[in-house]
Amino acid sequence: MIFEGIESFLGNTPMMRISRLFRDLNVFAKLEYLNPTFSIKDRPAYYMIQEAVRKKKIHPGNTVIAATSGNTGLGLCLACKINQLNLICTVFDSVSIEKIALLKSYGAHVVVCDSDVPSDEEGGYVWVAKSLSQEIKNSVLIDQFVDINNPLAHYQTTGPELYEQLRGKIDYFFSTIGTGGTISGIGRYLKEKNPSIKVIGVEPEGGIYRDTFLQKTPLYSDHLIHSISDNFISQNMDFSVVDDIISVKDIDSFRLCYELLDREQICAGTSSGCVLAGIKKFFERTEVINPEPIITTVLPDCGLKYIDTLFNPDYLEQHDIRLDGKSDDELRQQIAKTIAQFPKKVEIA
Ligand SMILES: Cc1ncc(COP(=O)(O)O)c(C=O)c1O
Structure with missing residues (x-):
């Protein structure tokens, strides 16, 4: 099939079961980084x-x-x-x-x-x-925090695609919140289809959506997850379609990005790590009545946009993000020993 114009590739992103990372949960993620400029936006x-x-x-x-x-x-x-x-x-x-x-x-x-x-x-x-x-x-x-075409895009495209890909079998939808377009548009579509689907927002600690949802006075503090949970409430955020909002630590969002890469070979940005950390935290704490709930989410963008942060060891150190498991293993030692014998200078990165 031949397509004409890059806009032909907008939306219709694949849905993938994240089964190697979540062994005990049915988590399905829509790979939104496969849009033409590599994000859901x-x-x-x-x-x-x-x-x-x-x-x-x-x-x-x-x-x-x-x-x-x-x-x-x-x-x-x-x-x-x-x-x-x-x-x-x-x-x-x-x-x-x-x-x-x-x-x-x-x-x-x-x-x-x-x-x-x-x-x-x-x-x-x-x-x-x-x-x-x-x-x-x-x-x-163009004000994405106010323009109703922002949530409408998700109500008319992302929501229906997601619902059809899972044939309507959805118990939970999880999303981070920036402008609120994604959670509000998809949330509204899913609730209209089936009001028992639970819509859960996830934000980094320091964000103000959770406190606002709980009707507490919000206090913003800086966090490391770009593009979401800014220091003001977006007009496009529709709290009426949301059942709960949870917050996660930056380090857990970063950790989940690395786990996603390691276990699923998906290179996603930090808001993807954040939503996956939220799913993990939510089901560690929530007793589920349905033994096998179907959980779905979107992975908003691509990790290649975060080479100088998420994938930069200096940045991680500077922000005290210490991720375990990167020890000098046997293979690394073997490489080091072998290349040390080469006549020209060769280094391990
Ligand atoms: C990487 C990423 N994740 C999540 C979001 C949040 O999406 P929304 O603005 O629809 O709430 C954005 C928004 O810009 C984003 O760029």
């Missing part, structure tokens, strides 16, 4: 732009401005190129260098903002995007 980005074009809010040659942690920006690059639009992305300074380099390579202008400033306050990346859109002529602000 291609879906809402494409929806938001197509809708703005259809409603004649933007025209070829206009400029789209968006605050993004990188992935939505990459999805917007694709959608903007297809519609001949310019793109400015505001990001905060802790976004991985891979994401910034990719955004620029796809043709976006990137404005980097101070991550110490709350996103919506003067100088924060959301504030900067709004301000630029007021100054730059023929520009449109």
Whole structure:
């Protein structure tokens, strides 16, 4: 079969049983990093732009401005190129260098903002995007935290795909929360299909969604999981489709990324580790009535976007993330001994 245009590969991602990592649980994950720019955010980005074009809010040659942690920006690059639009992305300074380099390579202008400033306050990346859109002529602000086409993309595509791939046999859906588009869109679709499906949010400790859900005063503190659980509540977050929100430690999210790579050979980003750590924690603590619940989730993006963080030993050490199991094993010693005898200098990485 021959396809035309990269947008043909949006969505319809495969569903995989994560059976080598979760031996005692039925966990099925949709591999969203297989979208064209390697994340789930291609879906809402494409929806938001197509809708703005259809409603004649933007025209070829206009400029789209968006605050993004990188992935939505990459999805917007694709959608903007297809519609001949310019793109400015505001990001905060802790976004991985891979994401910034990719955004620029796809043709976006990137404005980097101070991550110490709350996103919506003067100088924060959301504030900067709004301000630029007021100054730059023929520009449109695409606000993924507000635009209903963000959750709609998941309600109309990811949710139905997921439901059909599992033939409706779903007991739990787990998701991290950034803008809330994924959990709200998929959650709403699943609840409409079957209200007994439990929708569980997962966030890193320090996030404010759990406390807000529990109607406690939230107190944000920094965490290491990019793109999710920012320091404000997104308008696109629909708490009414959520049954519970749990929080996990950064180190457990990182550990699960490495376990996923080791056991399943899936190279996913830190929010994937976070949601898998959440599933693990939830079922360590929850007594399940159904002996074999069907648990599903999405793995939002690709680990290659985190070479300078997740896969950087210096970064891990700097943040006190100590992962066990990387000891000098017998094979490594054998290699070292062998290459030491070679006439030219050869090193183990
Ligand atoms: C890697 C990654 N994981 C999870 C999310 C959260 O998705 P949502 O914004 O739909 O809540 C995002 C959002 O940008 C993301 O980039």
